[in-house]
Amino acid sequence: MAAALELKHKAGQDSIWAAIRKLGEFTRKDVIFELSKEFGDAVDPDTVKSYIQRLTRGGFVAPTGRRKSGGHQLYLYKLINDCGNTAPRLKADGSRSLLGAVTESLWRTMKILGGFNIRELQAAATTETVQPSYEMTREYCQQLCNAGYLRRPKRGRYRLVPSRYTGPKPPVVTKTEGVYDANDREIVYVKPVEVSV
Numbered sequence: 609m610a611a612a613l614e615l616k617h618k619a620g621q622d623s624i625w626a627a628i629r630k631l632g633e634f635t636r637k638d639v640i641f642e643l644s645k646e647f648g649d650a651v652d653p654d655t656v657k658s659y660i661q662r663l664t665r666g667g668f669v670a671p672t673g674r675r676k677s678g679g680h681q682l683y684l685y686k687l688i689n690d691c692g693n694t695a696p697r698l699k700a701d702g703s704r705s706l707l708g709a710v711t712e713s714l715w716r717t718m719k720i721l722g723g724f725n726i727r728e729l730q731a732a733a734t735t736e737t738v739q740p741s742y743e744m745t746r747e748y749c750q751q752l753c754n755a756g757y758l759r760r761p762k763r764g765r766y767r768l769v770p771s772r773y774t775g776p777k778p779p780v781v782t783k784t785e786g787v788y789d790a791n792d793r794e795i796v797y798v799k800p801v802e803v804s805v
Contacts, residue, residue: 618650619643622777622790624659625695628669628687635675635682636660658700660685665702694777706738708778713738714748715778718758723767752779755787755797 627642628634636656643651663669668689674681697708710733717733718724724732730745740748749766752758757772757779775791782788787797 618652619647619655621659621695621697622793623647624656626693628660628663629690629693631687633672633684633686635677635684637677637682659698662698662700662702663696665700666696666698666704667702668696709738710740710744711748711778711780714740714745716776718752718766718768719773721768723761723765725764725766729766748781751781751785751787751797754799755779757787 623643623646624639627639631638631642636653639656639660640651640653643656660669664671664685668687668691669685670688671683672686673684675684676682697705699705713733713735714729717729721729721732726742726746726749729749730740730742733740733745749758753760753766757769758766759769761767774789777790779796780788780790782795785799786795788794789796
């Protein structure tokens with residue numbers, strides 16, 4: 609008997625940021641309602657709360673007061689630093705997360721180089737603010753091979769598959785070693801799991 613695994617696409621930082629940009633001034637409840645139009649019940653209020661807190665600490669949104677709603681006082685926020693379509697990747701304290709910057713640099717460099725080995729990619733993707741490690745570069749390339757973004761024409765060499773370049777946002781390797789395409793907004797690879805029945 610075969611079992612099917614259903615993957616549910618949840619609202620993440622990119623979607624939350626897009627909703628905040630659309631609303632301009634908002635409460636958490638407003639953002640959740642906006643996201644529910646696309647994601648239904650796949651909106652985690654704690655994820656929305658956490659991201660708004662990070663945006664506040666990072667200086668992207670600011671509390672402007674409160675709004676009464678159904679007997680409750682809701683905090684009202686305003687977008688004060690709109691940095692464009694790309695959602696800010698922030699740590700809990702509001703400072704920039706370099707993990708997103710590393711994968712962005714690797715992805716952009718893959719497009720420029722076309723063909724490369726791990727050391728070439730690592731060196732070319734290194735900037736003053738971004739220094740990908742050899743191990744992280746190797747692991748990211750392996751995951752993109754698994755998902756079909758990269759091919760290995762010869763041992764030790766990688767090549768970006770042109771038709772798999774879906775846009776400027778880098779594919780995201782998930783905690784479960786799957787790959788999510790942020791441009792197409794879909795899961796493109798799930799690590800196979802062995803199940804004993």
